[in-house]
Amino acid sequence: MSAHAISFAGLNFTAEESESLLDAGLRAGMDLPFSCRGGICQACLLRCTDGVVPAHAQRTLSPSLQAKAYLLACQCQASGPMSLALPDPADRLTSCLLHDSRQENDYLFLRFATARQLPCKAGQTLLLDLGEIPPLILEITAVHAEAFSIEALLHCPPETMLPDWLRHSEFGHAFDLAGPLEKNAGSDSDGRSLPEADPLLWTELEDGKKIRAILEDFYRQVYEDSRLAPFFTGSTMGRAIDKQYSFLRQLMTGEACYFGDRPRNAHHWMVISDEIYDYRQDLMQRTQLAHGLSDCQIARWSRLENHFRNDMVKDSPWPRRIGGMAIPFEGFAEETLSVGSVCDYCQQIVEPGTTVRYHLRLGKISCPACSQASPAPGSTG
Ligand code: HEM
Structure with a gap:
């Protein structure tokens, strides 16, 4: 029996033809996702980016996943060298059962159970693509991982097309969701983007x-x-x-x-x-x-x-x-207020148009009187 060179997320290991990719990867200390090890739960779904995928490793997958070279690592015995990657979240479908949905104004609130633990968090989105209507984007608002239960919000102004089962809150209706996907990439920016107002x-x-x-x-x-x-x-x-x-x-x-x-x-x-x-x-x-x-x-x-x-x-x-530039942790700056605020030191109202001093790290503002009383009020934090 020969062994084949496998790469996963930039790391290399070898797999014997007699063992599954999952067993070989775990033996080599790879951080591979898995659960049932029997080809049922699909937790060990991987994407082959180079090499030949044995048909056996794909037999329970949907035609669209097969076409994109997905495989189940627990069912896959390599017949040659392969490069593997984690699934693209947009390709990954999770079966769900509707528990509850309720429309209030332009929003639909949904609560549903997932067939497997879905690694996701509040703030991420899930995609409901039913083919016949434009895909619906659900924003996760709470995750109860122990109960396999998720709460999500769908922004749906009156013209939004919704399937009947969702509009009429059909308890137990089964549907598939793709994701989770990241909504706001965050950290690289100044964090100046705002959500749509309500x-x-x-x-x-x-x-x-x-x-x-x-x-x-x-x-x-x-x-x-x-x-x-x-x-x-x-x-x-x-x-x-x-x-x-x-x-x-x-x-x-x-x-x-x-x-x-x-x-x-x-x-x-x-x-x-x-x-x-x-x-x-x-x-x-x-x-x-x-x-x-x-x-x-x-x-x-x-x-x-x-x-x-x-x-x-x-x-x-x-x-x-600020403005794409990293600025020091300590020190003070001045700013003319465009909206009213309250001095963090004397608690007096500060009118719009007043120039205040503020601490760069703490963001505390001092009115002109407090700024004059001490050259650097609040320097102890
Ligand atoms: C575990 C989560 C969080 C922690 C530990 C935390 C902690 C804090 C602390 C210690 C302050 C400073 C208060 C002060 O200077 O008097 C602060 C300010 C603030 N937080 Fe949070 N926060 C959290 C989550 C959030 C969330 C989810 C929001 C809303 C999106 C938020 C919005 C703000 C705002 C607007 C301020 C005032 C900023 C300013 O002083 O100019 N925080 N937070």
Whole structure:
């Protein structure tokens, strides 16, 4: 029996003709995805980018995946050298069962179960391509991995074509989704792109009154939470609430009413993992639920926040970035306000048109009086 040279994601190993690519790869320490090892779950789906794919390794795959040289590594015995890659997420279909769908204004909220654990997170998108109507883009707003359950939002103004089973919320209807796909690449940019506004949500939430009540309740819990509170050392709860409130107001209404850093720069020094991001979002969603928001309203609020997920989640601090340039962590700059704000030192209102000084890392602003009182107010953070 001969052995063949296999490359996977730039790493090389050899596979005997008598063993599967999965066994050979795992033996060589490759990080290959797998689950059932019996050709059923398709967790070990790979794409052959060079070489001959044995027919046996494709026999349970759809014709479109076969045509794109996909194979199941647990069913594949190499007959020659091969180069392999992870599946393109857009090609990867997951079978799903609809649990619930509900239309509110221009949004459809969906809850469904997946036949296999789908490695995805809130903020990513999934594609529903039914062929007869244009593909529908679902934005994931919550993932309950242990229950194989996903919540998602579909923006569907009245002219959107929807299949009947979705419009009428047919419990148990089976459908396939492609993905997950990344919506906002994040980190390379200044994080200046904005999600599409949702002014109706602002109105539904009593022109912001309900939002403030939720934020007050949310931050009270954040400041008592052993995992989240350490991020807020040195920040007052009132400031966190005010900033978040005007940021959300800008996102929902589309009006320029927020003065402060965009999430990328506001969180540039914070090491926020995917897990802690989800932990915070879970706390936020539970607070929204306790204040009587509908599932769809919670998903619509989450959509606005998740737009910035990739601008915040990272495993080491980023420099602040303005106009594409990395700027120092410490120091002060001056800015003339285009919208009103509140001085972070004396808490007095600062009118639009006033030139304020702000700390480059912390983003705290000081009014002219506080700036004069001390050449570098807040330099201790
Ligand atoms: C685990 C996740 C998060 C952590 C640990 C976190 C932490 C913080 C902290 C410590 C501050 C500074 C507060 C201050 O200076 O007083 C802040 C500010 C802010 N955060 Fe977050 N945050 C998280 C997620 C989010 C999300 C999802 C959003 C919304 C998209 C957001 C939007 C903001 C905004 C707008 C500010 C104010 C920026 C400024 O001071 O100019 N944060 N955050």
